[in-house]
Each structure stands twice: as structure tokens, then as C-alpha cells.
Amino acid sequence: xxxxxxxxxxxxxxxxxxxxxxxxxxxxxxxxxxxxxxxxxxxxxxxxxxxxxxxxxxxxxxxxxxxxxxxxxxxxxxxxxxxxxxxxxxxxxxxxxxxxxxxxxxxxxxxxxxxxxxxxxxxxxxxxxxxxxxxxxxxxxxxxxxxxxxxxxxxxxxxxxxxxxxxxxxxxxxxxxxxxxxxxxxxxxxxxxxxxxxxxxxxxxxxxxxxxxxxxxxxxxxxxxxxxxxxxxxxxxxxxxxxxxxxxxxxxxxxxxxxxxxxxxxxxxxxxxxxxxxxxxxxxxxxxxxxxxxxxxxxxxxxxxxxxxxxxxxxxxxxxxxxxxxxxxxxxxxxxxxxxxxxxxxxxxxxxxxxxxxxxxxxxxxxxxxxxxxxxxxxxxxxxxxxxxxxxxxxxxxxxxxxxxxxxxxxxxxxxxxxxxxxxxxxxxxxxxxxxxxxxxxxxxxxxxxxxxxxxxxxxxxxxxxxxxxxxxxxxxx
Amino acid sequence: xxxxxxxxxxxxxxxxxxxxxxxxxxxxxxxxxxxxxxxxxxxxxxxxxxxxxxxxxxxxxxxxxxxxxxxxxxxxxxxxxxxxxxxxxxxxxxxxxxxxxxxxxxxxxxxxxxxxxxxxxxxxxxxxxxxxxxxxxxxxxxxxxxxxxxxxxxxxxxxxxxxxxxxxxxxxxxxxxxxxxxxxxxxxxxxxxxxxxxxxxxxxxxxxxxxxxxxxxxxxxxxxxxxxxxxxxxxxxxxxxxxxxxxxxxxxxxxxxxxxxxxxxxxxxxxxxxxxxxxxxxxxxxxxxxxxxxxxxxxxxxxxxxxxxxxxxxxxxxxxxxxxxxxxxxxxxxxxxxxxxxxxxxxxxxxxxxxxxxxxxxxxxxxxxxxxxxxxxxxxxxxxxxxxxxxxxxxxxxxxxxxxxxxxxxxxxxxxxxxxxxxxxxxxxxxxxxxxxxxxxxxxxxxxxxxxxxxxxxxxxxxxxxxxxxxxxxxxxx
Numbered sequence: 024x025x026x027x028x029x030x031x032x033x034x035x036x037x038x039x040x041x042x043x044x045x046x047x048x049x050x051x052x053x054x055x056x057x058x059x060x061x062x063x064x065x066x067x068x069x070x071x072x073x074x075x076x077x078x079x080x081x082x083x084x085x086x087x088x089x090x091x092x093x094x095x096x097x098x099x100x101x102x103x104x105x106x107x108x109x110x111x112x113x114x115x116x117x118x119x120x121x122x123x124x125x126x127x128x129x130x131x132x133x134x135x136x137x138x139x140x141x142x143x144x145x146x147x148x149x150x151x152x153x154x155x156x157x158x159x160x161x162x163x164x165x166x167x168x169x170x171x172x173x174x175x176x177x178x179x180x181x182x183x184x185x186x187x188x189x190x191x192x193x194x195x196x197x198x199x200x201x202x203x204x205x206x207x208x209x210x211x212x213x214x215x216x217x218x219x220x221x222x223x224x225x226x227x228x229x230x231x232x233x234x235x236x237x238x239x240x241x242x243x244x245x246x247x248x249x250x251x252x253x254x255x256x257x258x259x260x261x262x263x264x265x266x267x268x269x270x271x272x273x274x275x276x277x278x279x280x281x282x283x284x285x286x287x288x289x290x291x292x293x294x295x296x297x298x299x300x301x302x303x304x305x306x307x308x309x310x311x312x313x314x315x316x317x318x319x320x321x322x323x324x325x326x327x328x329x330x331x332x333x334x335x336x337x338x339x340x341x342x343x344x345x346x347x348x349x350x351x352x353x354x355x356x357x358x359x360x361x362x363x364x365x366x367x368x369x370x371x372x373x374x375x376x377x378x379x380x381x382x383x384x385x386x387x388x389x390x391x392x393x394x395x396x397x398x399x400x401x402x403x404x405x406x407x408x409x410x411x412x413x414x415x416x417x418x419x420x421x422x423x424x425x426x427x428x429x430x431x432x433x434x435x436x437x438x439x440x441x442x443x444x445x446x447x448x449x450x451x452x453x454x455x456x457x458x459x460x461x462x463x464x465x466x467x468x469x470x471x472x473x474x475x476x477x478x479x480x481x482x483x484x485x486x487x488x489x490x491x492x493x494x495x496x497x498x499x500x501x
Numbered sequence: 502x503x504x505x506x507x508x509x510x511x512x513x514x515x516x517x518x519x520x521x522x523x524x525x526x527x528x529x530x531x532x533x534x535x536x537x538x539x540x541x542x543x544x545x546x547x548x549x550x551x552x553x554x555x556x557x558x559x560x561x562x563x564x565x566x567x568x569x570x571x572x573x574x575x576x577x578x579x580x581x582x583x584x585x586x587x588x589x590x591x592x593x594x595x596x597x598x599x600x601x602x603x604x605x606x607x608x609x610x611x612x613x614x615x616x617x618x619x620x621x622x623x624x625x626x627x628x629x630x631x632x633x634x635x636x637x638x639x640x641x642x643x644x645x646x647x648x649x650x651x652x653x654x655x656x657x658x659x660x661x662x663x664x665x666x667x668x669x670x671x672x673x674x675x676x677x678x679x680x681x682x683x684x685x686x687x688x689x690x691x692x693x694x695x696x697x698x699x700x701x702x703x704x705x706x707x708x709x710x711x712x713x714x715x716x717x718x719x720x721x722x723x724x725x726x727x728x729x730x731x732x733x734x735x736x737x738x739x740x741x742x743x744x745x746x747x748x749x750x751x752x753x754x755x756x757x758x759x760x761x762x763x764x765x766x767x768x769x770x771x772x773x774x775x776x777x778x779x780x781x782x783x784x785x786x787x788x789x790x791x792x793x794x795x796x797x798x799x800x801x802x803x804x805x806x807x808x809x810x811x812x813x814x815x816x817x818x819x820x821x822x823x824x825x826x827x828x829x830x831x832x833x834x835x836x837x838x839x840x841x842x843x844x845x846x847x848x849x850x851x852x853x854x855x856x857x858x859x860x861x862x863x864x865x866x867x868x869x870x871x872x873x874x875x876x877x878x879x880x881x882x883x884x885x886x887x888x889x890x891x892x893x894x895x896x897x898x899x900x901x902x903x904x905x906x907x908x909x910x911x912x913x914x915x916x917x918x919x920x921x922x923x924x925x926x927x928x929x930x931x932x933x934x935x936x937x938x939x940x941x942x943x944x945x946x947x948x949x950x951x952x953x954x955x956x957x958x959x960x961x962x963x964x965x966x967x968x969x970x971x972x973x974x975x976x977x978x979x
Contacts, residue, residue: 058580058622059610062573066627067638070570092548095540095659096612096643097596102536118575119600120612123658124647125593132537134574134598134612144536149544160545165574165642169602180601181573 035302040246048175051305061173061180071313089159094141097132106265112232116168134167142188143266150270161187176293177501184288190280197281201257204285205238208253217308217416218242218298223472235259241471243424244297247445249471249498255285298420305366309409317362318348321374331378368412389415432481437466447498451491453484461486468497513780518724526653529783539651539658549791567637572619575610584743590710594646612645620666621744628748639665654771662766668758675759679735682763683716686731695786695894696720696776701950713737719949721902722775725923727949727976733763776898783844787887795840796826799852809856846890867893910959915944925976929969931962939964946975
């Protein structure tokens with residue numbers, strides 16, 4: 024009954040997906056609203072997920088030679104304005120510091136919406152020779168974009184992210200970096216978050232302000248909407264020229280380096296929630312779960328139960344797993360519901376009869392399956408079950424993506440998909456902005472990206488009927 | 502010659518300590534100035550030191566049950582103003598956001614100078630029962646304080662720090678937390694940074710705005726000035742009352758929790774530089790050195806040298822050490838100077854004759870001592886040498902602290918110490934603010950703290966001559 028009550032606090036996703044999402048974010052204690060409009064608080068459980076994401080991703084960045092730095096959070100307006108497209112893209116969303124230390128500032132300072140300008144400014148001071156290239160920088164920080172409507176993790180005025188910024192001797196190297204980092208994000212989604220994604224190039228309309236090319240990974244949520252989960256940009260030497268970043272090349276002449284940037288944010292937590300969550304709450308992939316196994320003693324007042332449960336916790340912790348024993352006075356039903364809500368991948372139950380039989384029962388959060396495991400085999404059984412949970416989550420997410428990705432040859436077919444529950448729709452596209460806008464107008468979808476895995480769906484653009492050789496994916500974006 | 506040239510770029514500390522310090526910060530590529538006045542950039546080498554500090558300290562916080570969170574960076578003016586002393590203490594240093602998304606805000610938002618207010622505001626929303634206590638929170642972030650004069654790491658308008666904020670059921674628990682965290686900082690300085698500190702309580706004049714008691718650790722730099730290296734505050738229930746943070750206690754009545762906060766910053770890097778550095782540059786304690794061992798092949802064009810050097814690098818890396826092989830074309834002299842400047846604890850030299858004899862030469866950065874080590878014994882010899890460097894650094898720093906800590910019974914004696922190269926001076930103190938101010942006026946010193954290790958120096962206050970039973974330490978503060 025306690026369980027029912029707790030779960031009843033979460034709206035069913037079939038009833039109201041948006042409300043279900045907000046309920047999970049708050050009931051699982053991931054975030055809380057603050058007194059500052061549009062700003063959220065990452066609570067311990069939510070932040071612990073972000074810490075796990077950070078630590079795994081950061082190690083991967085470092086493997087390919089990237090180093091972390093910290094750039095100033097405030098950017099002088101004049102510096103921001105040096106690259107016209109960038110400032111036009113971000114100006115409407117900037118928060119401005121205009122007073123410091125009781126005095127009005129001579130020049131407004133922008134709270135960074137992104138840091139291309141600061142990196143370029145720094146490089147213009149320290150870059151001298153090709154021997155210093157490439158410079159492969161990254162920083163973990165928060166940024167502000169003054170959004171009008173906000174939602175936890177998906178769109179908030181402040182969010183936490185990593186922004187990679189690199190400069191290279193040649194365009195080829197920079198392009199390679201752009202692709203390498205996109206691949207890293209896609210692999211991270213698959214291997215760490217258990218989320219399949221569609222890799223591709225953004226259209227001119229959807230690309231990053233000032234970029235020559237923007238690439239994205241797009242994931243499908245359980246409501247079949249698209250979540251752009253990370254982006255990678257190639258800038259050519261445009262910013263280098265705007266910010267006068269130069270170096271002496273191998274031929275002893277002054278050169279402009281080629282540049283990239285790439286980013287992923289706390290939005291990834293939103294992707295996890297909406298890809299794997301269910302009506303009992305959060306479902307976390309084991310790699311980022313703050314608690315991978317919760318140990319619940321059954322009939323814990325019986326002699327020896329708590330001691331044995333503690334022993335199991337210690338043993339699993341010692342093998343490097345993140346384990347919590349819930350020895351509180353709450354009822355078993357309450358505990359089941361609580362840790363389901365919090366998305367813990369495995370629940371290990373241990374009662375007097377289990378102890379007698381030198382075994383325990385382990386339940387998987389992803390599909391509810393229970394298995395009985397000998398206490399002597401925990402060291403191998405638990406990691407195997409965690410892997411099974413990860414694989415199970417990925418398979419289910421892949422199935423959702425595959426089942427709801429359609430091909431269409433006409434606008435009517437696209438519209439039919441969107442009227443019938445939605446999803447991703449692949450069509451050909453002539454490349455014209457007008458047709459992209461028209462598709463939005465007629466079907467309510469925006470272009471997600473032009474996938475690297477191209478298919479030949481038809482010969483013509485479904486909007487204008489002209490010849491088209493690019494396949495594009497449409498969807499409704501978060 | 503190359504070495505001399507490089508080192509000559511650093512001003513001798515005996516000639517101009519402040520210039521030496523700035524030279525080291527910049528030549529070792531720890532920081533760089535930015536286009537935003539008073540804001541510095543943490544470059545990769547400087548940030549790597551901060552990452553090491555973070556990762557070790559964060560693990561220690563977690564051992565005692567602390568969890569990380571992320572609070573909004575902006576604080577509404579009305580919220581900041583709820584606790585009068587706090588806002589009075591920080592108001593002159595606040596940076597204000599007054600425009601967001603092209604519109605003037607109805608209320609100014611402060612860039613956090615510290616986050617007591619945000620934590621209290623959050624707790625007032627989520628705290629309900631004593632069962633939730635204690636809440637042991639921490640966050641790693643940057644803050645802004647609009648300082649008029651700035652110096653790398655020591656005083657800059659933006660700096661990076663951790664701020665711990667906790668609430669407890671009883672005053673005793675909160676006081677214990679305050680002391681526990683001060684001890685943690687002191688132990689961290691000793692065991693990780695090789696810096697001895699003086700633990701004690703701040704005077705009313707020097708305490709944190711709004712705190713009931715502030716405790717600090719004070720370290721002595723090579724110029725004998727004091728660096729306040731971390732602080733820990735006890736607030737009683739003052740902020741809880743101001744922000745209406747309440748919970749239902751064990752007796753079913755509404756209670757106000759007792760609160761602490763404690764912080765340490767990138768200033769610790771400044772402490773490391775000025776405690777251990779020398780005229781050749783930085784000297785890093787092994788625990789936080791981004792590179793613990795630099796491997797330099799000698800006569801690297803000779804057959805087999807580079808291969809063997811790489812092998813040594815791989816072997817040391819595999820044993821968990823942070824190792825870099827410098828196989829560049831630069832001269833040996835240039836490399837020696839470069840890695841000395843960067844403060845790498847151990848330099849491992851390996852030439853053809855060494856290889857023949859299955860050995861290498863390892864030089865310690867802290868004292869220049871060289872030892873010959875068999876290549877078969879690297880696994881034990883290198884960790885032992887790193888420990889020796891740590892211990893050597895600590896001993897030298899302790900000697901500096903002890904040799905330049907004086908006891909004085911009169912103002913004249915204090916003045917004599919300060920006129921004679923300075924240091925820490927212990928005197929008795931009556932407890933009056935007037936005498937504290939007078940000491941500053943007459944001797945140019947401020948009170949550092951009232952050490953936990955009290956001594957009886959005299960019966961009276963050296964300023965007013967009245968009876969005094971507290972010992973206090975004076976110094977010139979950074």
C-alpha cells in the first residue's frame with residue numbers, strides 16, 4: 024500500500040508525459056526549483072549522476088589528449104561582438120553584468136552563453152608557433168541562456184556542461200576532431216547511457232551561430248520526440264580571423280589555425296529519464312547510477328539478518344560497486360517503491376530463509392526479473408546482472424527508435440506519422456531552407472539532422488518535388 | 502646556457518618576491534591574464550593542479566558523508582538582503598546582473614559571492630523532519646568578488662573554490678562539523694600540499710560576515726607573510742532564523758537547525774607556489790603535481806635510448822604514477838630548466854651508459870640530490886623518492902614557520918620582528934578590538950588567529966597592559 028501511494032504521486036506517462044517527466048525529476052530528488060526564476064538546483068542525487076557522467080566522459084577526453092582549463096565567466100561586450108554571427112545568435116539570450124563593486128561598469132559583461140570568444144582571445148595571446156598545435160582544450164562549467172520557458176534539465180537559464188575548444192594546423196585535422204568528438208558522444212550514449220542515437224549533420228538553419236558545419240546526435244524519447252543530445256562544430260578559420268589568432272607556420276609565414284568546438288550538457292540526464300524511465304519512476308543505466316545495488320534486508324528484526332546484509336554490502340563495495348544498504352525502519356513495500364522510483368538498477372533482497380540457504384534474490388529494475396543467486400557468487404553475478412540491465416535498456420531504447428523511425432516520400436506521409444503518435448521520419452531533401460520551413464508549417468516537425476548513414480528513399484524532395492539526393496530526418500524536438 | 506636564459510626570465514625572490522611570484526605563475530604557464538580586468542585564466546598546467554587538489558579533497562569530503570550539489574549562480578537581491586550582516590559584508594564586492602535576454606530585470610541578481618543564502622533558501626523548501634538531518638552539502642564552483650587590486654590565485658575577481666554548507670540538529674554537532682572540516686583542511690595541507698599551518702579562531706574583527714565563530718588555517722610563505730588558506734564557520738541558528746529554515750524535531754515541535762560553512766579556494770595553489778618555490782621556479786608536492794616524474798633521454802639519437810626511455814615511462818605509468826617523457830629536440834639544458842621551472846618533483850635521466858649498466862639517475866627537485874637507481878627497482882625506488890620529496894618539502898616549510906614564529910611581550914618587540922624581516926608573532930591579547938586596531942597601526946600587522954595550541958606568553962596585553970589570557974598570532978596577511 025505504501026508502494027502504491029508513493030507511485031501514485033507520479034503521473035502516468037501515458038496520461039501526461041510532460042507531467043510524468045517533471046514528477047520523476049522532483050520525486051526522485053534530482054532537481055528542485057529555486058527562488059530565481061528559470062534556475063534549478065541539482066540536488067545530491069541528480070548531481071551524483073552528473074558527477075558520474077563527468078568522470079567517465081572526462082577520462083575519455085583525456086585519452087585523446089584533451090586538457091581542462093578554466094576561462095573567465097564574464098565576456099566583455101566588445102569581445103563578444105567581434106564575430107557577428109555568433110553575437111547575433113546569442114545576443115537575445117545573454118545575461119548582462121552591468122554593476123560591479125557598487126559601481127556601474129563602463130562596458131557590459133556577458134555571463135558566458137558559450138566561450139568561443141574567450142578561447143580565441145586567449146589563443147591570440149599565447150599561440151606563437153605551429154609547434155604548439157593542436158591545442159585541445161575543454162572546460163566543465165555552467166552557462167546562462169535567458170530562455171523564456173524552462174524545463175528541468177532540458178531548458179533552463181543556467182545549465183552545466185562541458186565545452187571543448189580546439190585549434191589545429193589544417194582544416195583536415197580540425198574536421199577529424201569534429202567527427203572524432205561526435206563519435207565519442209555517440210559511443211558514450213550507447214556504452215554509458217544505453218541510448219542509441221542518430222549521427223548526422225545539421226542543416227544551415229539549425230546549425231550553431233558562426234559554425235561552418237554543425238553535427239549532432241539525436242535520441243528518441245519514449246514520447247517519440249527528439250532530443251538533440253550533443254553537438255560538434257567545425258569553424259574553419261572564421262573565428263581565428265575575427266579574433267586575430269595567428270601562428271608562424273612550418274613555412275615561416277603567419278597562419279590562421281582551424282577551429283572546432285563541441286559540447287554536451289546536463290540535458291543528458293533528461294535524455295536518460297525520458298529514454299528509460301517508466302511509471303514507477305527513474306530507471307538508471309548502471310554506469311551512471313549513484314547506487315548500483317540497493318540491499319534490502321527482509322524481516323530485519325530477525326537475528327543475524329542485518330549483520331549478513333551489512334556483510335553483503337561490504338563485499339560488493341569492496342569489489343568497486345556503488346552499494347547502499349537500506350536498513351531504515353520503513354516497510355519493505357515503501358523501500359521497494361522508493362528505490363524503484365530512484366531507478367536503482369538492482370535490488371538485492373536478503374531474508375532469514377535466504378541466509379539459511381546461503382543465497383539472495385536480485386531483482387532487475389529494467390524488467391522486474393528476479394533471480395536467486397548464491398552468496399558465494401555475488402562477485403561475478405552482480406556485474407553480470409548490471410551488464411544485463413545495461414544491455415536490456417539499450418535494446419528496449421533501440422527498439423523504440425527503430426519501431427518509430429519511418430520513411431516517407433510525401434508530405435502527407437510525414438503528416439500521417441506525426442498524427443499517428445509521431446516519431447522520426449526520413450525523407451529526401453532538396454537542400455532548400457524554404458522546403459525545411461514548409462515542412463515545419465505543414466507537419467510541425469523540424470529537421471533533426473542529415474544522418475551519416477544515408478539511404479535512398481526516393482528521387483525527389485517531398486515538399487517541392489525537385490530532384491533531391493540528401494536524406495534528412497524530421498522530428499519534434501525538445 | 503639555454504637553462505640560464507630561461508631561469509633568468511624569473512626575477513630572484515630575494516630581489517622582488519612579488520615579481521618572482523608573478524613570474525612563476527606565468528612562466529610555468531599556470532595562469533594568464535584575460536581581456537576582462539581582474540579575471541585570470543587557469544591554463545592547462547594550472548588547472549591540472551587544481552584538478553588534483555579537487556579530486557583528493559573531494560574524496561575526503563565524501564568519506565565523512567558529504568555530498569555535492571549545484572546551486573544557481575545568481576542570487577536575487579532581496580534574498581541576499583535577508584541576513585543583514587552577510588549582505589553588509591559582501592555588498593561592496595558584488596557583481597550584479599541587471600539585464601537578461603534583452604530586457605531590464607525587475608530585480609538585480611547577484612553573481613554569488615558565497616552561497617549561504619541559496620542553501621538556506623533551498624533548505625527552507627525541502628527540510629521537513631529531523632530524520633533528514635544532518636544535511637552535509639558541498640559544491641565546487643566559481644564565485645565573484647569585485648576586488649580592487651588583484652593577484653594571480655591570491656585575489657582575483659573570479660576564483661574557483663569549494664563551499665561546504667551543512668545543517669544539524671544540535672549546536673554541538675554543528676560545532677563538531679566546523680572543527681572536523683578545519684582539521685580536514687589542516688591535514689590536507691600537511692599530507693597533500695606539504696604545508697604546515699596554524700589552526701585557530703579568528704577575532705570578531707576578522708571573522709566571516711554573519712558567522713558566530715570563524716576558524717582558519719594560516720600558513721607562512723617564504724617571504725614570511727601569512728596566507729589564510731581555508732576557513733570554517735559556525736553560524737548557530739542565525740541564518741536558519743533569517744531564512745525560516747525549520748523542521749519538526751524529535752519532540753514534535755518546530756526547530757531551527759544549526760549551520761556551518763567552510764571553504765578553500767584556488768588560493769591554495771598560491772600557497773604552494775610561495776611555500777615551496779625557488780629561484781628556478783615552481784616546486785610541486787608530488788600528490789598534486791600534474792607530472793610526478795619527467796623522463797629525459799640523454800644522447801637520445803643513440804640507438805636504443807628512446808625505446809628504453811619509453812619503456813621506463815610505460816612501466817612507471819602502469820604503476821599509477823603521472824609520468825612524462827620529454828623526447829623533444831630541445832637541448833638537455835633547456836629541458837632541465839623547463840621541467841625545473843614547472844616544478845616536477847623527480848627528473849629521471851637515462852643515457853646509453855646508464856642503459857648498459859641497467860640503471861638511471863634520478864634528481865630531486867626539492868634539494869637537487871641525485872641518486873643512481875637500478876631499472877629493476879624503479880617500482881619501489883620512485884614512490885620512495887616521491888615520499889622523500891614530500892617530506893623534504895614539509896620539513897623545510899616547517900623550519901621556515903618555526904624559525905620565523907616569535908613570542909613578544911611588548912608592542913616594541915612585535916615591531917622589532919616586523920622591522921627585521923617579519924614573521925608570525927605570538928602575544929597575549931585582552932580581546933578588545935581597540936588593541937587589535939592599535940597593533941595594526943603601530944606594527945602593520947593584523948591578527949591571524951587565536952591558535953588552538955595556546956601558550957602563556959605573559960600576563961598582560963602588550964597594547965593596553967590589562968590582564969590577558971588569550972594568545973593570538975599576528976602577521977602581515979596576503
